[in-house]
Amino acid sequence: MSRPTTLRFDALAAVKDSRARTNGSVSRVRLEEIFGENVFSLQEMRARLPKPAYKAILRTLREGAELDPTVADAVAVAMKDWALEKGATHYTHWFQPLTGATAEKHDSFLSPTGDGGAINEFSAGELVQGEPDASSFPSGGLRQTFEARGYTAWDPTSPAFLLEGPGGAYLAIPTAFASWTGEALDLKTPLLRSIEALNEHTRRALELFGTPVTRVRATMGPEQEFFLIDEEFAYRRPDLMTAGRTLFGTKPPKGQELDDHYFGSIPERILDCMNEVERELYRLGVPIKTRHNEVAPGQYEMAPIYEDANIAADHQQLTMTVLQRVARRYGLVCILHEKPFAGVNGSGKHLNWSFGTDSANLLEPGSTPHDNKQFLFFCAAVLRAVYRHQDLLRAAIAYAGNDHRLGANEAPPSIISVFLGDQLTDLFEQIVNRGAATESIDSGLLGLGVATLPKLPRHAGDRNRTSPFAFTGNKFEFRALGSSQTVSWPATILNTIVAESIDDMVTALETAIDGGKEFDAALADLLTEETRSFMPIIFNGDGYSEEWVEEAESRGLLNLRTTLDALPRMVDEKNGELFERYGVLTKRELESRFEILLEQYFYTINTEGEMAAELARTHILPAVNRYLSEILQAAERADDIGIRIDGLMRQAKGLAGQLDEFTKRIDHLVEQNAELGGDEIHEKVQHMQKNIIPAVAAVREVADELERTLPDDMWPMPTYREMLHIK
Numbered sequence: 001m002s003r004p005t006t007l008r009f010d011a012l013a014a015v016k017d018s019r020a021r022t023n024g025s026v027s028r029v030r031l032e033e034i035f036g037e038n039v040f041s042l043q044e045m046r047a048r049l050p051k052p053a054y055k056a057i058l059r060t061l062r063e064g065a066e067l068d069p070t071v072a073d074a075v076a077v078a079m080k081d082w083a084l085e086k087g088a089t090h091y092t093h094w095f096q097p098l099t100g101a102t103a104e105k106h107d108s109f110l111s112p113t114g115d116g117g118a119i120n121e122f123s124a125g126e127l128v129q130g131e132p133d134a135s136s137f138p139s140g141g142l143r144q145t146f147e148a149r150g151y152t153a154w155d156p157t158s159p160a161f162l163l164e165g166p167g168g169a170y171l172a173i174p175t176a177f178a179s180w181t182g183e184a185l186d187l188k189t190p191l192l193r194s195i196e197a198l199n200e201h202t203r204r205a206l207e208l209f210g211t212p213v214t215r216v217r218a219t220m221g222p223e224q225e226f227f228l229i230d231e232e233f234a235y236r237r238p239d240l241m242t243a244g245r246t247l248f249g250t251k252p253p254k255g256q257e258l259d260d261h262y263f264g265s266i267p268e269r270i271l272d273c274m275n276e277v278e279r280e281l282y283r284l285g286v287p288i289k290t291r292h293n294e295v296a297p298g299q300y301e302m303a304p305i306y307e308d309a310n311i312a313a314d315h316q317q318l319t320m321t322v323l324q325r326v327a328r329r330y331g332l333v334c335i336l337h338e339k340p341f342a343g344v345n346g347s348g349k350h351l352n353w354s355f356g357t358d359s360a361n362l363l364e365p366g367s368t369p370h371d372n373k374q375f376l377f378f379c380a381a382v383l384r385a386v387y388r389h390q391d392l393l394r395a396a397i398a399y400a401g402n403d404h405r406l407g408a409n410e411a412p413p414s415i416i417s418v419f420l421g422d423q424l425t426d427l428f429e430q431i432v433n434r435g436a437a438t439e440s441i442d443s444g445l446l447g448l449g450v451a452t453l454p455k456l457p458r459h460a461g462d463r464n465r466t467s468p469f470a471f472t473g474n475k476f477e478f479r480a481l482g483s484s485q486t487v488s489w490p491a492t493i494l495n496t497i498v499a500e501s502i503d504d505m506v507t508a509l510e511t512a513i514d515g516g517k518e519f520d521a522a523l524a525d526l527l528t529e530e531t532r533s534f535m536p537i538i539f540n541g542d543g544y545s546e547e548w549v550e551e552a553e554s555r556g557l558l559n560l561r562t563t564l565d566a567l568p569r570m571v572d573e574k575n576g577e578l579f580e581r582y583g584v585l586t587k588r589e590l591e592s593r594f595e596i597l598l599e600q601y602f603y604t605i606n607t608e609g610e611m612a613a614e615l616a617r618t619h620i621l622p623a624v625n626r627y628l629s630e631i632l633q634a635a636e637r638a639d640d641i642g643i644r645i646d647g648l649m650r651q652a653k654g655l656a657g658q659l660d661e662f663t664k665r666i667d668h669l670v671e672q673n674a675e676l677g678g679d680e681i682h683e684k685v686q687h688m689q690k691n692i693i694p695a696v697a698a699v700r701e702v703a704d705e706l707e708r709t710l711p712d713d714m715w716p717m718p719t720y721r722e723m724l725h726i727k
């Protein structure tokens with residue numbers, strides 16, 4: 001019997017061609033000259049707008065002042081002229097619906113004149129408001145299918161930009177997205193509301209400290225991890241193309257055990273791709289700073305420096321888009337799923353977050369943090385917020401893809417805790433024990449034992465990679481985000497809960513001062529009281545250990561292990577009141593997001609269940625049948641000439657047993673896929689968790705055994721060995 005030619009080996013042959021066509025393709029450019037060239041920036045506005053219009057825009061950006069509607073006329077003309085000069089033919093209101101991705105509807109600048117000609121037009125009305133169809137976006141019950149009207153509203157605090165392609169360019173205008181009834185249908189609107197809440201109450205606090213300011217800003221710098229594999233392999237993995245991750249695949253003989261990929265030399269084709277990604281992002285004003293190999297083979301990371309939270313969220317969406325688009329030019333596919341390959345590290349997105357004024361980071365401890373009362377106040381407010389709202393922070397990163405990571409050795413556990421390091425932990429312990437912090441640990445210099453090497457200033461504490469929420473010098477790093485998710489929702493929650501803590505603490509200080517206490521005494525009493533309450537959230541140890549699970553329980557910390565454990569906590573009464581109190585989300589808007597997240601969980605697992613059954617039946621099962629048939633034919637021929645091969649018969653019996661078990665498990669998965677679990681979404685998601693996920697895992701268990709059993713040239717799909725190691 002002739003062995004079949006498989007698409008897998010066609011892919012291996014094609015990889016060589018895709019590598020050859022990209023080598024040396026990167027041009028040399030001066031990056032500082034191209035940075036922001038495709039952004040309608042303040043510099044462009046200053047050059048193109050009348051002075052009164054430019055000053056009005058500046059007040060909006062720097063002080064949060066309401067924008068005069070008449071300014072939109074001047075901005076629209078200047079923005080259109082700039083875009084046309086750079087080759088744009090269309091414009092779009094670029095928004096972030098509740099899918100987690102971005103959306104856009106393109107309109108041409110061109111308008112017929114009625115005499116057979118045409119002109120380019122763009123009015124203030126077209127800049128300020130758009131009207132995409134809202135019926136087909138997730139709304140969680142906020143809109144019925146027949147209620148189609150939705151509005152996009154220009155966000156002047158995030159600059160418009162130009163997106164280019166081989167066929168032309170178009171102007172993208174960041175916008176909010178709302179229903180006809182005024183309810184937020186997007187991720188940007190609540191984020192902007194939360195930023196305003198944080199600004200309002202932080203300014204109240206700064207007034208008490210004698211440092212009044214006009215504006216406080218949340219800042220973010222999200223790190224992005226991802227995999228790059230050859231597109232020839234991805235095209236031949238229906239699970240990767242459909243579900244974003246491999247549903248089958250045995251661990252290769254060499255994975256990440258030697259740690260030789262981490263921070264290693266970036267492969268040439270990958271480096272070419274990264275260079276072009278960076279150039280495109282620089283043109284869009286995205287300040288990418290860092291790139292490196294990550295832990296798993298085929299895994300990489302890129303990270304920007306800090307920006308205002310709203311712009312950082314927009315730039316993070318652009319980063320994911322550009323990564324995926326540019327990768328294809330190099331014969332690669334960028335995979336953003338949290339766990340695309342079993343047995344090696346998955347991908348996260350660390351959200352570095354802080355807040356401050358134009359001149360000061362409010363989470364900067366300084367050289368003597370025990371004397372920095374303002375820092376201690378704001379740091380305590382963050383710790384208080386995390387302790388009181390562990391449930392919301394856990395829900396912020398709860399979805400099917402992230403369930404594969406949390407608690408594994410490449411991601412923080414599902415228990416929310418805060419790593420502070422030795423110095424800050426000691427400060428807050430002093431506050432609890434003495435009523436005040438009077439000294440700071442001085443870590444001094446680090447000598448390396450070689451005279452020619454410099455003495456290095458040592459940080460006051462080590463880092464803890466197992467902590468989901470860690471202080472890292474002058475910011476907090478929310479490390480539990482998954483690589484595919486938007487940063488807008490976690491940032492919205494973080495801004496809101498910290499705004500609440502600052503509000504409550506400022507109110508307590510004001511009450512004490514009105515009662516006759518001196519400010520310093522009132523602050524000392526408040527910090528002592530609050531620190532005693534939130535100390536259980538501080539943990540500097542190993543978050544992976546079983547001992548921590550027990551200790552966390554004794555501390556009263558939550559351990560919401562799965563998405564379906566965490567999501568229902570979103571709509572607890574205290575959380576509904578929190579979001580309404582600070583004008584971030586109405587109760588109805590919050591409940592809609594809960595329903596949408598449940599739907600997304602259902603459709604994700606349902607897709608994986610259907611895909612696993614199809615792949616098992618149409619790819620793996622036929623290959624096993626062919627191999628068993630080949631063994632039996634060989635045994636029959638041997639018997640015909642009087643040769644007895646016991647090993648061959650044992651192999652046939654063993655494979656037949658695997659085939660029988662594989663078929664049973666596939667049949668069970670098909671039955672569970674057909675069940676769906678009732679009509680209500682709450683019943684369906686329970687069915688997905690309790691039945692579909694275990695059924696897929698059971699099929700995979702045998703499939704991965706079969707991959708190790710079948711001859712290499714009969715396995716129908718690219719293997720982990722090929723996908724992860726061939727660059």
